[in-house]
Amino acid sequence: MEKHINVIGGGLAGSEAAYQIAKKGIKVRLYEMKPNKYTPAHSNKNLAEIVCSNSFKSNLLTNACGVLKEELRLLDSLLIKIADKTSVPAGQALAVDREEFSKVVTQEIKSNSLIEIINEEVTEEKLTKMIQNNEITIIATGPLTSENLAKAISKITGEEKLYFYDAAAPIVSKESINFDIAFFRK
Numbered sequence: 001m002e003k004h005i006n007v008i009g010g011g012l013a014g015s016e017a018a019y020q021i022a023k024k025g026i027k028v029r030l031y032e033m034k035p036n037k038y039t040p041a042h043s044n045k046n047l048a049e050i051v052c053s054n055s056f057k058s059n060l061l062t063n064a065c066g067v068l069k070e071e072l073r074l075l076d077s078l079l080i081k082i083a084d085k086t087s088v089p090a091g092q093a094l095a096v097d098r099e100e101f102s103k104v105v106t107q108e109i110k111s112n113s114l115i116e117i118i119n120e121e122v123t124e125e126k127l128t129k130m131i132q133n134n135e136i137t138i139i140a141t142g143p144l145t146s147e148n149l150a151k152a153i154s155k156i157t158g159e160e161k162l163y164f165y166d167a168a169a170p171i172v173s174k175e176s177i178n179f180d181i182a183f184f185r186k
């Protein structure tokens with residue numbers, strides 16, 4: 001059988017992984033369940049959909065977020081390259097036009113002859129086959145992994161729950177803001 005690597009999930013992580021693998025001359029089968037099935041937070045048919053803030057935080061080299069992005073640039077990260085290309089004014093932060101960002105990532109991945117996009121949900125049955133065939137497989141289905149696959153991962157790893165670590169964002173209540181010195185914009 002022809003050698004390839006499976007990447008499950010065409011989000012931010014999966015799209016970057018597929019690109020980096022293809023860059024090494026290895027074929028990729030990128031499984032993305034959209035547009036056949038959507039998580040509760042996704043709604044766009046494109047890859048690398050940003051479901052949250054459009055800001056990738058600071059671009060300054062004086063803090064960890066900025067240094068990390070600069071390292072990604074040096075490592076030829078596809079997503080950072082496209083984020084720079086589709087950026088919108090955001091002071092010292094890197095923020096993107098989310099629609100344009102996903103569109104350009106999708107175009108890049110689609111035009112890569114080593115990457116085959118397969119629009120289907122990977123279920124327990126499919127994952128089991130990949131394991132039985134000794135296929136190298138990256139699971140990049142994010143915090144909203146489909147239920148069937150999440151159960152399969154639990155079974156394989158023996159872990160009852162999967163964990164997702166996210167940075168806690170401070171919440172400021174509107175009542176506490178002095179609008180004499182702040183302004184509101186939608």
Ligand SMILES: Cc1cc2nc3c(=O)[nH]c(=O)nc-3n(C[C@H](O)[C@H](O)[C@H](O)COP(=O)(O)OP(=O)(O)OC[C@H]3O[C@@H](n4cnc5c(N)ncnc54)[C@H](O)[C@@H]3O)c2cc1C
Pocket residue numbers: 008009010011012013014031032033034037038039041042048049050051052053120121122123140141142143144145146149166
């Ligand atoms: C409501 C919400 C708000 C968030 N806000 C923030 C924020 O403000 N800042 C921040 O940094 N992070 C935030 N996050 C986290 C955010 O999801 C991640 O930063 C980022 O999207 C993770 O990228 P990823 O590639 O791991 O997963 P995703 O971008 O979620 O990509 C996973 C992909 O896998 C696909 N998929 C899932 N299951 C299967 C399957 N079985 N088979 C095939 N495809 C499958 C999905 O359709 C999706 O396209 C938020 C998440 C949610 C849900």
